[in-house]
Amino acid sequence: MEVSPSVRQSVAVVGLGGIGGGAAACLHLAGRHDITACARRPLDRLTFEYEGRDTDVPLRALTDPGQAAPVDWVLLCTKAHETPSAAAWLTRLCRPRTRVVVFQNGIDHEARVAPLAHGAGVVPAIVYYNGERLAADRVRLRRVGEHELTVPDDADGAAFAALMQGTPLRVLCSPDFLTLKWRKLLLNAVANPISALVLQRQIVFRRADVHALSLDVLKEAVSVARADGAQLAEDEAERTMEKLLTIAPEIGTSMYLDRLAGRPFEVEALTGAVVATAERHGIATPLNRMLLTLLRAISEAAEAERDNASARADA
Numbered sequence: 001m002e003v004s005p006s007v008r009q010s011v012a013v014v015g016l017g018g019i020g021g022g023a024a025a026c027l028h029l030a031g032r033h034d035i036t037a038c039a040r041r042p043l044d045r046l047t048f049e050y051e052g053r054d055t056d057v058p059l060r061a062l063t064d065p066g067q068a069a070p071v072d073w074v075l076l077c078t079k080a081h082e083t084p085s086a087a088a089w090l091t092r093l094c095r096p097r098t099r100v101v102v103f104q105n106g107i108d109h110e111a112r113v114a115p116l117a118h119g120a121g122v123v124p125a126i127v128y129y130n131g132e133r134l135a136a137d138r139v140r141l142r143r144v145g146e147h148e149l150t151v152p153d154d155a156d157g158a159a160f161a162a163l164m165q166g167t168p169l170r171v172l173c174s175p176d177f178l179t180l181k182w183r184k185l186l187l188n189a190v191a192n193p194i195s196a197l198v199l200q201r202q203i204v205f206r207r208a209d210v211h212a213l214s215l216d217v218l219k220e221a222v223s224v225a226r227a228d229g230a231q232l233a234e235d236e237a238e239r240t241m242e243k244l245l246t247i248a249p250e251i252g253t254s255m256y257l258d259r260l261a262g263r264p265f266e267v268e269a270l271t272g273a274v275v276a277t278a279e280r281h282g283i284a285t286p287l288n289r290m291l292l293t294l295l296r297a298i299s300e301a302a303e304a305e306r307d308n309a310s311a312r313a314d315a
């Protein structure tokens, strides 16, 4: 269904972290749609930091899914492993006419979200902008490429691009979404695991030995991506490492930052997706499998520790 950009629509943003906070602020400031923020903690405004300027953004925010009503669009902006915890929001927000745009890393957006979406359409999105929740009420958005979001080149993708018109978030509708989502996964599936395991920022990839290991991890993942239908270059692994080295050495990946903070992280959506796809295609990926085992051990211990802490707080 083609949607005219002039039609006012209702949009719920679930998860007000770096990515969701930035998207909610951009949509609110464009003023063309009605935005509801769905968060775990009360919030009535955000300071939005963009291009060196601070803008005060008042928000209508809910913390109780029971108060939410069906909307035209849901922007699901939790981390991938937090998706199940957003089920109560999706139950209240989704109807078959709703579309849920999944602003998450990984390649399995539809499989992850469709079972929770009550017949709503699921639109996978690749996120390229950098969003950082600097404080409970402050978010910074940085544009780092030619587009901030990529979606498939179909009717829902076009409707989403129309929805975002007038915001700083430029949407590319791609006829080869599969290749682009794998390209993004390749970068994530090497940068996140290694930086989280060694607890170092991007600077660690400047080491010759870590660079060589990263290339081997990537070559495994590239063969899996190709088997899955991604149209990748002969030297895709080398190109991915070149791209990784353009990231400033002091930047920390999200998995590194999550580990530093003792939080569980996106293991299954990244390395887990590479290994699961490899298994489907009968491809051996010993390095990625080893990374997966180690990351699961760390992330699941963090989750258990968090659960114990909340049980102690409730006692």
Ligand SMILES: NC(=O)c1ccc[n+]([C@@H]2O[C@H](COP(=O)([O-])OP(=O)(O)OC[C@H]3O[C@@H](n4cnc5c(N)ncnc54)[C@H](OP(=O)(O)O)[C@@H]3O)[C@@H](O)[C@H]2O)c1
Residues within 6 Å of the ligand: 014, 015, 016, 017, 018, 019, 020, 038, 039, 040, 041, 077, 078, 079, 080, 082, 085, 086, 087, 089, 103, 104, 105, 127, 128, 129, 130, 131, 132, 133, 254, 266
């Ligand atoms: N940040 C980036 O620059 C970037 C770039 C590209 C892709 N991505 C991807 O984008 C996705 C979102 O990342 P992010 O950096 O925005 O993560 P984030 O900063 O951790 O934000 C996630 C937000 O979701 C909230 N949340 C989790 N479960 C919830 C629930 N059940 N109900 C309501 N809110 C819930 C969290 O709330 P609390 O605050 O209460 O924990 C948090 O504010 C991830 O898949 C990430 O890999 C991020």
